[in-house]
Amino acid sequence: MFCKARGSGILACPRAPQRRLTASSSPAALSPLQPGSPRSSAPPSRAAHWRAHQCRRGTSSSPSQLGLVFVGRASSGRELRCVRESMTHRAFAQALGQTLVELISAIPGGVLVFFRPSRAMLDAVNRFWSDAPAGAGRSVWQALQDSKGHLVIEGSGADARRALDDHQRAVERDGSCVFFGVYRGRASEGISLSDDSVRGVVCVGIPLAPLRPEVRLRRDYRNALAQAAPAPGAPRGPAQARLSGDDWYQLQAHRAVNQALGRVIRHREDYGVCALVDWRWTARGSLRAVRYLPLWLRQLVGIHDGVRGENADFALEHVVRQVRGHFANHLHRSSQGYAAGADAPGVLSGEDASRQVRPRRH
Numbered sequence: 129m130f131c132k133a134r135g136s137g138i139l140a141c142p143r144a145p146q147r148r149l150t151a152s153s154s155p156a157a158l159s160p161l162q163p164g165s166p167r168s169s170a171p172p173s174r175a176a177h178w179r180a181h182q183c184r185r186g187t188s189s190s191p192s193q194l195g196l197v198f199v200g201r202a203s204s205g206r207e208l209r210c211v212r213e214s215m216t217h218r219a220f221a222q223a224l225g226q227t228l229v230e231l232i233s234a235i236p237g238g239v240l241v242f243f244r245p246s247r248a249m250l251d252a253v254n255r256f257w258s259d260a261p262a263g264a265g266r267s268v269w270q271a272l273q274d275s276k277g278h279l280v281i282e283g284s285g286a287d288a289r290r291a292l293d294d295h296q297r298a299v300e301r302d303g304s305c306v307f308f309g310v311y312r313g314r315a316s317e318g319i320s321l322s323d324d325s326v327r328g329v330v331c332v333g334i335p336l337a338p339l340r341p342e343v344r345l346r347r348d349y350r351n352a353l354a355q356a357a358p359a360p361g362a363p364r365g366p367a368q369a370r371l372s373g374d375d376w377y378q379l380q381a382h383r384a385v386n387q388a389l390g391r392v393i394r395h396r397e398d399y400g401v402c403a404l405v406d407w408r409w410t411a412r413g414s415l416r417a418v419r420y421l422p423l424w425l426r427q428l429v430g431i432h433d434g435v436r437g438e439n440a441d442f443a444l445e446h447v448v449r450q451v452r453g454h455f456a457n458h459l460h461r462s463s464q465g466y467a468a469g470a471d472a473p474g475v476l477s478g479e480d481a482s483r484q485v486r487p488r489r490h
Contacts, residue, residue: 193399194392195454196429197447198417198440200410202227207407210333215249221256224405225268228330230444231403232306233275234451237327238299239306242316242388244335247284250310254281277302282309292319299325311335311384315391322394327455329392330403334416336381347373382420389425399458401451410441 201207202223214220232239243250257268272279278298282291291307292315298305303324309315312335337343350373371379385404392400409416414437421431442450 193458194425194428195401195451196425197401197403197451198409198437198442199227199231199403199405199444199447200407200437200441201444203230203444208405209408210244210406212244212246212249212338215244215333216252218256221253222268224332225253225257226271227405227444228332229268229271229275230448231330231405231451232272232328234448234455235328235401236455237304237324238295238321239276239304239328239330240315240321240326240388240391241306241308241330242311242313242332243308244311244333247282247310250281250308254308272306276304276306278305280305280307282307282313282315288314291315292321296321296325311388316384316388319391320394321391322398326391326394327400328403329388329400330405331385331388332405334381334406334408335384336377343377347377349373350376378420382416385420386422386425389422401454403451409437411437413437 199208203226204223206220206223208224208227209220210224215224228241232241243253254269260267260270266274269279278295280291280295280298282288288309291309295305295307307315311331350371352373354370354372389402392398392402408414416437417431417440418426418433418435425431
C-alpha cells in the first residue's frame with residue numbers, strides 16, 4: 129500500500145496483512161539493499177539479519193510510529209536540486225531554507241538536519257540564511273528560531289560532541305531544538321538520541337562523493353570487474369566483487385543517508401518522521417526509493433517495486449499537513465492505547481532508560 133493510492137503525502141506505517149513488522153530498537157548500521165535482490169549484490173550486514181529475525185518474531189510496534197516523506201519541490205514549485213553547484217547560489221539556498229522552515233515547524237521536539245559532508249557548504253548556507261531575502265521580514269534563521277527556539281550547528285572534533293550535548297539540553301529544558309550537521313558526522317552515525325531529542329530527521333541531498341581521481345579509478349576498476357565474463361566453468365567471485373562501479377558509487381552515498389534515517393526510532397516505543405529532501409527522490413521514473421532505501425523501511429511504509437518518483441511527488445503544503453497529522457494521530461492512538469500506569473511512548477524505563485548520547489567507539 130503506497131501513499132498515492134491513499135491520497136496521502138506521508139508514508140505512514142501500514143498494517144501489513146501478511147506479517148507484522150518491527151520498528152523497535154534499530155542498530156546503527158542499516159543495509160540499503162538485501163542479498164538476492166535483482167537490484168544489488170551487496171552482502172548482508174549483521175544488523176540486517178537481526179532486523180529480519182525481529183520481523184519474523186512479530187515483535188512489532190504501533191503502525192503509527194514512523195512516517196516517511198519525500199520533498200522534491202519548494203512551495204514555489206522550484207525543484208530542489210540539492211547538488212554542490214546549487215547550494216552555493218543565494219536564491220536556491222533561500223528557497224531551500226524556506227522549505228525547511230515549513231517542514232521543521234510541523235515536527236515537535238528535536239530535529240536533526242543533515243547536509244552533504246562538507247562543513248564549508250554548511251557554512252555557506254549559514255551565511256545565506258542569516259540574511260533576510262529581499263522583501264521579506266525574517267531571515268531563515270530567525271524563522272527557525274521563532275518556531276523551535278534553539279539552533280545548533282555541528283562542529284568538528286570535540287565541538288561536535290558539545291553541539292550534541294547542547295541540543296539535548298535545549299530539548300530537555302525548552303522542548304525543542306534544531307541540530308544542523310553533515311552526513312557521516314558524529315550525529316548521523318553511532319549515537320543514540322531518543323524520544324523528544326529526535327522526533328524528526330531531515331536529509332538534504334544525497335552525499336555522492338566528489339569524483340576525485342582516486343574515486344574515478346575505483347569506480348572504473350569495479351566496472352571492469354563486473355563486465356569481465358568469467359571463464360567457462362570457473363566459480364563466480366564474491367557478490368561484492370560483482371557490484372558494478374556505478375552501483376558501488378551510489379551505494380556509498382545512500383548508506384550514509386540510511387545511517388542518518390536510523391536516528392529516529394531508537395526503541396520500541398519511539399516515534400517520529402524521516403524527510404528526504406531532494407528532487408532526485410521524486411523525479412519522474414526515479415527508482416531511488418526502491419533501490420536504495422533499506423528493505424525494513426520499504427516494507428514498513430509500503431514502498432513496493434512498482435513505485436516511481438512521481439508517486440511520492442506532492443506539494444509542500446500537502447506534505448506539511450500530513451506531517452502534522454502523523455504526530456496528532458500518534459498522540460491520539462497513544463492516549464487511547466495505553467492503560468493507566470503503563471509506560472507511554474517517550475517514557476524510558478529499564479534498559480532503555482540509560483540510552484543517552486552514545487558516541488561510536490573507534
